[in-house]
Amino acid sequence: MTTIAAFAAALMLLGAPGKVESIKATDLDGKPVEIQTAGKITTVIFISTQCPISNDYNERMKSLYSEFSQRGVQFVFLNPNSTESSAEAAEHARKHGFPFRVLKDVNNVEADRFEAQFTPHVFVIGKNSEVVYHGAIDDSRPADKVTKTYLKDVLNAALEDKPLPVTETKAFGCTIKRVKKST
Amino acid sequence: MKHFLPVLFVLAAGLVSAADLKPIDESGYSRFVSSAKGKVLVVNFWATWCAPCRKEMPELVALAAKYRAKGLEFATVAIDEESDRRTVAEFLDKIKAPPPAFIKNFKNDEKFISLVDSRWSGGLPFTVVYDRAGRKAHVFPGEVNVQELEAVLRKLL
Numbered sequence: 001m002t003t004i005a006a007f008a009a010a011l012m013l014l015g016a017p018g019k020v021e022s023i024k025a026t027d028l029d030g031k032p033v034e035i036q037t038a039g040k041i042t043t044v045i046f047i048s049t050q051c052p053i054s055n056d057y058n059e060r061m062k063s064l065y066s067e068f069s070q071r072g073v074q075f076v077f078l079n080p081n082s083t084e085s086s087a088e089a090a091e092h093a094r095k096h097g098f099p100f101r102v103l104k105d106v107n108n109v110e111a112d113r114f115e116a117q118f119t120p121h122v123f124v125i126g127k128n129s130e131v132v133y134h135g136a137i138d139d140s141r142p143a144d145k146v147t148k149t150y151l152k153d154v155l156n157a158a159l160e161d162k163p164l165p166v167t168e169t170k171a172f173g174c175t176i177k178r179v180k181k182s183t
Numbered sequence: 184m185k186h187f188l189p190v191l192f193v194l195a196a197g198l199v200s201a202a203d204l205k206p207i208d209e210s211g212y213s214r215f216v217s218s219a220k221g222k223v224l225v226v227n228f229w230a231t232w233c234a235p236c237r238k239e240m241p242e243l244v245a246l247a248a249k250y251r252a253k254g255l256e257f258a259t260v261a262i263d264e265e266s267d268r269r270t271v272a273e274f275l276d277k278i279k280a281p282p283p284a285f286i287k288n289f290k291n292d293e294k295f296i297s298l299v300d301s302r303w304s305g306g307l308p309f310t311v312v313y314d315r316a317g318r319k320a321h322v323f324p325g326e327v328n329v330q331e332l333e334a335v336l337r338k339l340l
Contacts, residue, residue: 011289118306136305139293140260142264144270170296174314175306175325 005133019129023076023110026102028090033103035076037129040157042074043151046111047102048119049084050094051174056141057120065100068155077102080111081119081177091161097105100146108178118173135169145178190305204272206288209295215258215283216317222256223320223339224313225332228261229297231270234321235326236308241278242329243310248281253340254315260285262307314339 008144021045023035035042044062048054070091077100079089086104093102105111114123116132132154139148155167207215216224227243229236236256240259247257254329260272261281275284289295296305300322304308310323319333 050234103331117304121304136293139291170293170303170305172292172296172305172307175235176309177235 010161013051018112018131020123020125020131023078025076025078025105025110027087027101027103028086028093030086035074036072037125039127040074040125041072041155042076043068043155044076044078044110044114044125046078046080046105046114046119046121046176048079048081048138048174048176049088050081051119053141053173054119055096056143058098060137060143061120062097062099064151064155064178067152069100071155071159073155073159078110079103079104080105080106080108080116082179083177096139100129108176111176111178116176118171118175120173121176122151124151124158126158132164133167135166136171136173139169139171141172166174184195184200200272200276203251203282204261204268204275204286205277206265206285207285208288209288209298211285211288212260212295212298215285216313219256220314220317221315222254223250223259223315223336224256224315224317226258226260226299226311228262228267228311228326230261230307232263234299236337237274239329240274240280240294240306241325243327243332244278244280246329246333250336250340253280254340255336256283257281258283260287265279312336312339 020037022037024034027033030037032051038089048163069075079102089102109141120137122135122137126132135150136144139150150166157164216220220271225239225247229240247255251300263271263286265286266297271286296303299318302322303324306324310327311319312321314320320339323332
């Protein structure tokens, strides 16, 4: 039991939520949405309307979505910040010409489950619904200084059933603004 | 000559100018923490683009001033690009943050984050407290609870 508890604690520290069979959120009109992950490679990205780091990745997220959604990868873009409304997220998506839909993670329920800490924070879920990668999109906020394209490399490997080049990375970002919960 | 007096006063108060902002890399950070042994050290990682960082910093500066005489050293590390040096210095000067103040010059962000604390995801703000022996005593991911920080400092000082 101790071993299992220690292993579970280690997983928590690593930010791995275990099996993620579905993701529940609401669309920007407030309707509930549930996305199943079984049998698909799913990329979940926690994003922000106001975080300059997240915004610096807007164009890269658009490119990744365009390339990999055509190859069968399912994308889920979640806005978990309590300080950013659905209306603000909708306006932000329109202004930046997002080709993907953004969902609201009301009360940061999914951010808590994934232990997402910052924006943009990426989680890749394999076909068996296990989280196989979490961390950064790449290794540089300025796009012209990128040397390692973590997410792209992980998705390419996952699509080809090859070993993943990396399973966890860290990067600077804006802390997710969570709802204040009464204790 | 009269005009020099206010200038000297400001310098004596130890505020941060753009010239005082020192680039810091992985080895420089380790050396700095080691050099602060004998004092309790609080390092606040922040950025000009980080609203919660800007919000909490004045309170941290006030706390630093309150406990400086008891052996507290307060340092800031700005996770801004070198091109933002002036903006960083202007903010630190505006809130009267004391030196030392650093700006990131890391070779590898990910390695630096892990070097500071293995539990740190990279989200800002992030604050670390070291005891007088240079050992990590406490970390604050996200905004600092000032009462909690003060309680930690009282135990260590």
